[in-house]
Amino acid sequence: MKFRKAWLAVCCLLASVTATQVWAADAKDASHRKASASAKATAGSKASNAKAKKASSASSAAKSKSKSTTTSSKTRTRTASVSSHKPTRATKAVASTRKPVEPASFSPGVRSFGEMYGLHHTEDPLSLRSSVAYVLDQDTNEVLLNKNSQAVLPIASITKLMTAMVVTEAHLPMDETITISQDDVDTEKMSSSRLRVGTKLTRGEMLHLALMSSENRAASALGHAYPGGISAFVAAMNAKARQLGMHDTRYVEPTGLSSQNQSSAQDLAVLVKAAAQVPLIRELSTSPEYQVEVGSRQLQYHTTNRLVKSPNWDIGVQKTGYITEAGQCLVMQTKLAGRKLIMVLLDSAGKYSRIADAERIRKWLLSNHPSTSATTTPTPIGTLDSKLKPTS
Numbered sequence: 001m002k003f004r005k006a007w008l009a010v011c012c013l014l015a016s017v018t019a020t021q022v023w024a025a026d027a028k029d030a031s032h033r034k035a036s037a038s039a040k041a042t043a044g045s046k047a048s049n050a051k052a053k054k055a056s057s058a059s060s061a062a063k064s065k066s067k068s069t070t071t072s073s074k075t076r077t078r079t080a081s082v083s084s085h086k087p088t089r090a091t092k093a094v095a096s097t098r099k100p101v102e103p104a105s106f107s108p109g110v111r112s113f114g115e116m117y118g119l120h121h122t123e124d125p126l127s128l129r130s131s132v133a134y135v136l137d138q139d140t141n142e143v144l145l146n147k148n149s150q151a152v153l154p155i156a157s158i159t160k161l162m163t164a165m166v167v168t169e170a171h172l173p174m175d176e177t178i179t180i181s182q183d184d185v186d187t188e189k190m191s192s193s194r195l196r197v198g199t200k201l202t203r204g205e206m207l208h209l210a211l212m213s214s215e216n217r218a219a220s221a222l223g224h225a226y227p228g229g230i231s232a233f234v235a236a237m238n239a240k241a242r243q244l245g246m247h248d249t250r251y252v253e254p255t256g257l258s259s260q261n262q263s264s265a266q267d268l269a270v271l272v273k274a275a276a277q278v279p280l281i282r283e284l285s286t287s288p289e290y291q292v293e294v295g296s297r298q299l300q301y302h303t304t305n306r307l308v309k310s311p312n313w314d315i316g317v318q319k320t321g322y323i324t325e326a327g328q329c330l331v332m333q334t335k336l337a338g339r340k341l342i343m344v345l346l347d348s349a350g351k352y353s354r355i356a357d358a359e360r361i362r363k364w365l366l367s368n369h370p371s372t373s374a375t376t377t378p379t380p381i382g383t384l385d386s387k388l389k390p391t392s
């Protein structure tokens with residue numbers, strides 16, 4: 001019985017050892033299978049990534065090739081298009097008949113009032129570059145040329161003619177010393193001047209520079225030196241305009257730098273006629289050059305109107321003007337064909353166009369009105385039925 005129990009115990013022990021060995025073998029085998037599966041999965045993932053990368057590279061290459069092909073195709077198409085649209089001789093012949101158009105203003109984004117009003121499109125037989133042209137016989141009031149003469153526009157330094165009228169009519173001493181102050185410095189258009197703050201000149205010298213060379217600080221100083229100051233001076237300018245019957249004219253300062261100084265050609269003809277009656281204004285406005293002594297410096301000034309020096313012109317009064325809003329401007333009283341004529345040119349497009357327009361008008365007048373006996377009046381051209389005034 002004891003032997004049988006011992007034998008059973010040995011058998012149980014052997015069975016337990018065998019079971020443990022089997023379990024261990026199964027566990028090891030399972031571990032190997034798991035590791036193998038993980039390795040395969042990793043290998044598969046790497047292979048998949050490699051394939052994807054390869055496919056992506058292939059796709060990029062295809063796109064690059066496609067883009068290159070498209071660009072090449074577009075280049076060929078554009079070249080072909082340009083080649084196919086080259087003008088033939090007949091096309092060139094037609095294009096050469098077109099008139100070149102030059103802008104009125106060289107300041108980007110800023111146009112003259114005349115351009116904004118559409119006055120540049122007004123045609124006339126003389127092909128003038130000025131939007132406004134007005135020629136009047138001073139003695140008979142006969143209108144010889146009329147183009148947009150009622151348009152109310154900025155007049156730039158033509159303003160200084162009225163400045164001179166107010167100064168001379170005030171009968172202030174011309175030898176009185178006036179000093180350029182900081183108030184005379186242009187802060188609106190930032191125009192330059194050789195008259196530094198603190199410069200001292202006589203009233204007569206200031207008036208000479210303002211009329212002949214359009215010196216802005218000189219004109220401003222004349223206004224500030226007026227009894228009551230600049231506000232009283234501007235009030236006197238507007239009062240004189242009303243007295244002369246210049247109903248479309250308004251002044252806000254004495255230089256013309258402000259675009260709010262406005263008038264019409266018809267009004268300015270009245271002003272020129274009045275200024276021509278003042279000997280001092282006639283003398284100073286037609287002076288070709290002038291020199292002033294400022295401290296240890298000698299400053300030489302010249303007229304802004306080269307027609308003053310021309311032997312073809314006999315000018316009694318003149319004034320030029322320019323700001324971007326006004327374009328190139330010129331007013332004159334002159335003798336042509338034995339007649340005293342008043343000429344007004346406003347909003348001329350181009351730096352020298354006002355001079356060229358004046359020459360065209362002179363030649364036209366000499367050919368159409370050779371003497372005072374000529375009474376034929378050309379039909380007014382480009383006349384506006386309504387007066388144009390700025391909206392702002």
